[in-house]
Amino acid sequence: MELTAIPGVGEKTAAALDELADPERALREGDVAALAEAPGISAGRAAAIARAAVRHEHGADGEFLATDRARDVHESVLALLEERTVTDYAARRMATFVPTGAQSRIEEVRALVARATGRDVDPATLDALTNVEPLVDPPPTRVRDRCLATADAERYAEATDAVPELSVEVVDDARDLAELARSYATVIALDETFAGVDVTGDVRVRPDALDHPSEVVPERLLSFFAANRDSLLAAARVHDAAGMDPPCDLDALRDALSRLDDDGTPVGDDELDRLTTAVDDLDAAVGTAESVANDHLRTAIRERDVTIEGTDFLSLVEQGARVDALLSRELADEFDRAVEKARNHLLDSLDLADEADLAERVFGGDPTFPLEHDEEAVSRLRTELTAARDRRAARLKADLADDLGALRDPAERLVRAALERDVELAVARFADDFDCTLPTVSDDVSGVAVEGGRSPLLDVSFDEVDPVDYAVSGVTLLSGVNSGGKTSTLDLLALVTILAHMGLPVPADSARVERVSELHYYAKSQGTLDAGAFEATLRDFADLATGTDSRLVLVDELESITEPGASAKIIAGILEALDGGDVTAVFVSHLAGEIRDAAGIDVAVDGIEAVGLVDGELQVNRSPVTDHLARSTPELIVEKLATGADDPDGDAAFYGRLLEKF
Numbered sequence: 001m002e003l004t005a006i007p008g009v010g011e012k013t014a015a016a017l018d019e020l021a022d023p024e025r026a027l028r029e030g031d032v033a034a035l036a037e038a039p040g041i042s043a044g045r046a047a048a049i050a051r052a053a054v055r056h057e058h059g060a061d062g063e064f065l066a067t068d069r070a071r072d073v074h075e076s077v078l079a080l081l082e083e084r085t086v087t088d089y090a091a092r093r094m095a096t097f098v099p100t101g102a103q104s105r106i107e108e109v110r111a112l113v114a115r116a117t118g119r120d121v122d123p124a125t126l127d128a129l130t131n132v133e134p135l136v137d138p139p140p141t142r143v144r145d146r147c148l149a150t151a152d153a154e155r156y157a158e159a160t161d162a163v164p165e166l167s168v169e170v171v172d173d174a175r176d177l178a179e180l181a182r183s184y185a186t187v188i189a190l191d192e193t194f195a196g197v198d199v200t201g202d203v204r205v206r207p208d209a210l211d212h213p214s215e216v217v218p219e220r221l222l223s224f225f226a227a228n229r230d231s232l233l234a235a236a237r238v239h240d241a242a243g244m245d246p247p248c249d250l251d252a253l254r255d256a257l258s259r260l261d262d263d264g265t266p267v268g269d270d271e272l273d274r275l276t277t278a279v280d281d282l283d284a285a286v287g288t289a290e291s292v293a294n295d296h297l298r299t300a301i302r303e304r305d306v307t308i309e310g311t312d313f314l315s316l317v318e319q320g321a322r323v324d325a326l327l328s329r330e331l332a333d334e335f336d337r338a339v340e341k342a343r344n345h346l347l348d349s350l351d352l353a354d355e356a357d358l359a360e361r362v363f364g365g366d367p368t369f370p371l372e373h374d375e376e377a378v379s380r381l382r383t384e385l386t387a388a389r390d391r392r393a394a395r396l397k398a399d400l401a402d403d404l405g406a407l408r409d410p411a412e413r414l415v416r417a418a419l420e421r422d423v424e425l426a427v428a429r430f431a432d433d434f435d436c437t438l439p440t441v442s443d444d445v446s447g448v449a450v451e452g453g454r455s456p457l458l459d460v461s462f463d464e465v466d467p468v469d470y471a472v473s474g475v476t477l478l479s480g481v482n483s484g485g486k487t488s489t490l491d492l493l494a495l496v497t498i499l500a501h502m503g504l505p506v507p508a509d510s511a512r513v514e515r516v517s518e519l520h521y522y523a524k525s526q527g528t529l530d531a532g533a534f535e536a537t538l539r540d541f542a543d544l545a546t547g548t549d550s551r552l553v554l555v556d557e558l559e560s561i562t563e564p565g566a567s568a569k570i571i572a573g574i575l576e577a578l579d580g581g582d583v584t585a586v587f588v589s590h591l592a593g594e595i596r597d598a599a600g601i602d603v604a605v606d607g608i609e610a611v612g613l614v615d616g617e618l619q620v621n622r623s624p625v626t627d628h629l630a631r632s633t634p635e636l637i638v639e640k641l642a643t644g645a646d647d648p649d650g651d652a653a654f655y656g657r658l659l660e661k662f
């Protein structure tokens with residue numbers, strides 16, 4: 001797909017979208033989360049791009065929603081759908097459901113609806129969905145124990161880009177490599193020319209390293225899974241709860257994730273835990289072991305009677321001979337026992353079975369009091385333990401990355417499927433909550449016909465909405481009492497038409513909708529317009545009258561834009577212009593009779609009829625009666641007064657004369 005061919009996508013946006021791994025897939029599937037990952041593209045903009053891409057792909061670049069009121073009704077529909085989503089992703093994805101006149105797009109969404117309405121909306125799935133989010137790529141973290149090395153400037157730039165986690169060093173020869181091997185635990189040489197060089201240290205020659213970044217930096221894969229763990233586990237739960245076929249073995253995924261902590265370090269390995277604790281606690285354990293030994297010696301010395309020969313005593317006094325000699329002679333056994341206690345403490349407390357030889361060298365030597373550890377032996381032990389810990393961690397990372405590598409693509413699919421399920425469940429809930437059915441949308445239908453239509457956009461609760469039957473085609477005036485439901489009927493027609501062209505089910509027992517390419521819905525003006533606004537409105541209608549696309553036109557009380565006499569003539573003229581075109585037009589008006597009289601064509605007039613006044617309240621039949629000019633509210637009130645009047649020469653005569661005027 002040529003990205004700049006999508007309306008609204010310029011060179012800059014196209015370049016930003018090109019940064020994505022698979023922009024075409026994201027556009028095709030309306031994956032707004034993926035689109036919003038492109039640099040500088042906000043979530044709102046991503047939705048607008050996805051909408052434009054959908055229309056473009058189906059050859060429907062024109063705007064179906066031609067007026068503000070039409071766009072408002074669409075927004076209200078989206079709000080009802082969004083309210084029924086669990087994830088932000090699905091809420092944003094709803095914005096890609098646009099009405100179009102393109103049959104292929106309508107069919108595409110209807111296929112989704114067919115899948116969705118068969119779904120069981122169970123609480124466990126909805127609950128699991130709360131933690132599903134689109135996967136994120138965490139920013140690269142610096143890895144300091146490894147580096148890449150190359151003698152080639154181009155490879156250097158390539159490596160810096162491909163593996164930002166590692167520092168890339170320029171080397172000229174084996175000597176440089178050897179130098180690096182002293183600073184890094186592992187050096188990965190990228191040039192074939194280094195194959196076979198003999199250098200001390202862990203130097204690997206991997207000319208293909210940049211093609212396998214997860215082998216060079218398994219940390220990348222591990223931090224990806226660590227960062228997305230909650231979402232992946234939740235997506236796995238969604239699959240289980242909803243009985244979906246997962247793209248990978250979920251137990252294997254759970255097992256691999258349980259071996260990873262939040263910063264991407266492998267966990268759950270006893271040997272790594274042992275080595276890590278041993279390194280961390282070494283100094284403290286040596287100190288305690290020393291105290292154990294010295295406590296033993298102190299007690300032994302305190303309890304011992306020492307007999308000292310005269311010569312020894314003299315030598316002590318005269319030559320300052322050390323007491324150690326005495327210790328060695330008199331307390332050799334106790335010293336040995338103290339050393340053993342210290343060694344055992346060190347071995348036991350740090351669990352050093354494998355490093356016993358090195359550990360034992362920490363205590364020993366000539367008897368002294370207090371007993372002191374051998375710092376050099378401690379340092380050797382520390383070096384050995386640290387190296388073993390790092391080797392173990394590296395191996396575990398490599399093993400875990402190996403297991404997770406195979407799960408990387410399935411993980412994407414797992415989360416995407418769960419998020420798409422949220423979209424489907426929201427549609428299913430919408431259809432269920434408002435008793436919807438899939439309408440017929442076809443070129444063979446003329447106009448719109450709704451049976452048992454109940455608009456969820458009314459200002460009364462859905463349970464209290466009276467079902468409306470109405471079929472209309474061609475150019476029609478809709479008359480009726482005040483507050484009878486004329487505007488609500490236009491809203492219902494607009495709602496059904498928009499939903500039908502989105503491919504979605506409609507809140508009615510049944511509906512047949514002509515496939516059109518534009519909806520023009522004009523809301524009632526809030527009062528008489530000034531000359532400029534009046535002129536602008538007439539120009540709008542001139543465009544509408546001269547347009548050639550198939551259209552549904554809904555207009556609410558256009559007469560309120562100017563004085564009644566002029567309005568009737570203007571509306572009659574507009575209806576004449578629309579008549580005979582590829583248009584279904586419904587004009588709500590209180591001047592239906594006057595307009596019909598002024599029009600040079602036969603204009604159909606339907607009416608919402610008040611069946612009477614009960615306790616001052618109008619009783620209304622909400623379904624317009626075809627070919628019927630409904631009586632107005634004033635007429636009904638005058639009629640009521642005439643019926644109730646009792647003085648034939650007084651009020652009854654007056655109301656009677658008034659009534660005759662209607």
Ligand SMILES: Nc1ncnc2c1ncn2[C@@H]1O[C@H](COP(=O)(O)OP(=O)(O)OP(=O)(O)O)[C@@H](O)[C@H]1O
Nearest residue numbers: 459460464465466481482483484485486487488622
């Ligand atoms: N199908 C319906 N079921 C229940 N209540 C309805 C229905 N249609 C309309 N109403 C109620 O009637 C009220 C008035 O409806 P609406 O504004 O559509 O009448 P109207 O004929 O356009 O009035 P006006 O002539 O004053 O413009 C609505 O606010 C709603 O409360």
